[in-house]
Amino acid sequence: MKVLFSFLLVVTTSVIALQANAHRYHFGLTSLSVNERTQTLEISHRFFVADIEKALSISAGKELNEAQQQMENYVNSRFQVSQKNGDVLNLNWVGMEADVHDIWIYQEVPLVDLSSKKLSIKQSMLMEIERDQVNTITVNNSSENQSYTLKSGESRVEFSL
């Protein structure tokens, strides 16, 4: 079997330190929360700004607004929520915000769009950049929290809301 290069990354000109040095580690957190009041499934992703910049080949100093569409495409290509029947849910893009260290990305979907509580998600953001990327998923509804750890090679999980 041939191993193909992913050409999307050819444009990543910044040099990437593959070996996490002493003080680098790669970690993302995705939360799915049922909001009973607004009847939506709220999704928020939290990543390090530096890692996201690498993934999008953008540099510090670029304004959030400019990167919005690029970010939306990136998230949609690497984060997907599927229904029980395999259909990929259409997530509404809410927006994103960031401070010096972290970036938060928000998406949501009305609960009525879900045909059942059984969902499957794929969260492979940044796994193409850092081989030790760990994405933690937490699922919160009013009565319990679940949590899953996704790594490269195991970037998909099924659960029930």
Add this chain to the structure above:
Amino acid sequence: MNIKLLGRLTVAWLAMSGFSGSFAADPLNVTGDKFRQLEELLPTPNSYRTASGAPGHAYWQQQADYDIKVSLDDDKQLITASETITYTNNSPDTLRYLWVQLDQNRFKPNSSGNLARPVNLEAIAPDTIPFNSFRHAVVSGEFPGGYQITKVVDTRGRELRHTIVDTGMRIDLPQPLASGSSVSFQIGWAYKVVEQKVLGGRSGFEYFKRDDNYLYEIAQWFPRMAAYNDVSGWQNKQFLGSGEFALEFGNYRVAIEVPADHIVAATGVLQNPRDVLTSKQRERLRKARIANKPVMIVTKDEALENEKSRSTERKTWVFEAENVRDFSWASSRKFLWDAQGYKKGGTDTMAMSFYPEEGTPLWDKYSTESIIHTIDVYNRYSFDYPYPVSISVNGPVGGMEYPMITFNGPRPEIDEEDRSKRTYSRRTKYGLISVIIHEVGHNYYPMIINSDERQWTWMDEGLNTFVQFLAEQEWEEKYPSRRGDARKIVEYMKSENQVPIMTNSESVLQLGNNAYGKPATALNILRESIMGRELFDFAFREYAQRWKFKRPMPADFFRTMEDASGMDLDWFWRGWFYTTDNVDISLDAVHHYTVGTQNPEVEGPWKRAQHEREPETITVIENRARKLTRIVDGKPELEDFYNKHDEFDVSNADRNSYRSKLEDLEDWEKDLLRVESNVYVLDFSNIGGLVMPLFLRLEYEDGSVEDLRIPAEIWTRNAKKTSKMLVRDKSKVLKSVVLDPHWETADVNVENNFYPRRIIKSRLELFKDEKQRNLMKDWDVELKEAG
């Protein structure tokens, strides 16, 4: 006799929520008694380490002294060197062999580290691999990294039998090394320096294409003694990449031969400045020692000139360092160099920075100032910095610490079309200051408080990240610290698949949160919310004082903090360091009571009033509306005594009974029955598992606010449910209660912290609200630097 409290008005019962199955995992099986003493988990105290957490009367550690000659080949990026190690066995044991660490062997194509590295072929799409990952795989499989050991001989040149085991080497001694004696031997070696940005690691070279120059950050570069101690014996766990180092203290003399136009920075004090520095540079160094801002030793213009030079001459820089556990250095013809002396208390040091011109205008402004600030703050929390220099070098390594010298990565952005145009973002600026504070701070933890990094990452990273937070907060108001505040760790604490902090370095999941963030936050909570600053700071400093230039273990830290503060903190260590429980305390109910006087003259009318306050039944209402006639209306002779007195009327029998009961009471008991206070009982449940103090803000109807801090020991009898009774003056009617109003416990769910309940908006909702007000933020506004 008991006082009866009358539930005259139950203010509220709140529904309990989120209660099903959300207790976090507890792999060490210590759930249950959260206050159970740690004795059964901690090692038994002995004459090496006492029960108070101090070094015992028979404490010992080995000594390893080095005399090294090294040559750097700038054309081939090759290190060639030889060393004499003098190893002193201070242990009570006889050693038949010695273990030496060969860290560079991690870069051998067939090292355990390389072989055990998983690959991921689904990065973008199935069967694809990013260029960089593939380059790493190809290069690490081909790069002739690792040590070539050229000799291992005794002082008379006789070969010593040795066996290389991946990143370690066992040297078999011809004669066993008895307790109290020393042995010297020589090792020769060579290795190819890795290109850090390709193969990573904690050292390596960076190539600058524009001016065809190399910048070297050299570390883990010599065969060095593995640690031998009373707890682990030989610490010869392999170096796989995560678990850092366990080393012995010793004295070093290192002669570094480099191209004559290179500038060298190293652990220790330069012994031959006349051989390698110009008289102008030496004069500037003298001025820098007493300057109050950094003085350029090599200016930008001089460095740019030097960059063009291609000297074929060689120069040897000789450094000596006393009582260090490691030695590291950097070399390049690109270096600018600035310095400033710092003298205070027992500290007398030269803070110095070395950076290529690509580091300006950021390094010249912040690096040396950050070093001095770090020492100033850390000295207060641990001990006076004892070394004569403290250096920050800019090169390919993002952030790494060695004794007296640190490697720090952030640089400004350069417009390649006009190299004078340079900008740096907020993140780069604070990233640089923070990383320098962090790495210089590592001089204290673990370079001097010499914990075993290969075993316990948190002992250096956690403690250091905590003091880093304190130092950052002393840099400027609202400094954007990444870790320290309780609220920053909530998301991690909430996630379920964690390992306890007390986990070996290589097995830690999410190293950053586990070994840096959580312990740093735990210590901050301990300081601000549980012990108070005075008690905490005294104990934390005592730990540093006891263990400087020695090797502490986790129990020594836990025990010292209790020993010096007089507080039993076993519950805290147990919960935060040995489990993955989180804090989620719920305020379930607030009950309102007043005192039952038992006086029938008071209680009868009160009971009647209570009865009358109940709503009428629907039957009574309907009957009245329909003007129902009753039989007694027409036949009053059917009424008797009971129609005139109801159950609430006070009888003489009641009065007599009350008087006789009252006669049995002591005066103080009678006084209590006359108390007219409001009595509140607050019910709490512990959903997350971690016991914590209860911080309450009580707001009363009269507008007054009371802050109440109840120690964690309220959970001793029952760690799942507890109640607290508050007796307040008659005038104090409770209006609302907030649990943990300042978010200081890292409570993962604050929705259940309120009476009455409040709606807590999600972060996403808040974001949407803000967006509607059109206040979208920029994530990194460029900072324009003049000039």
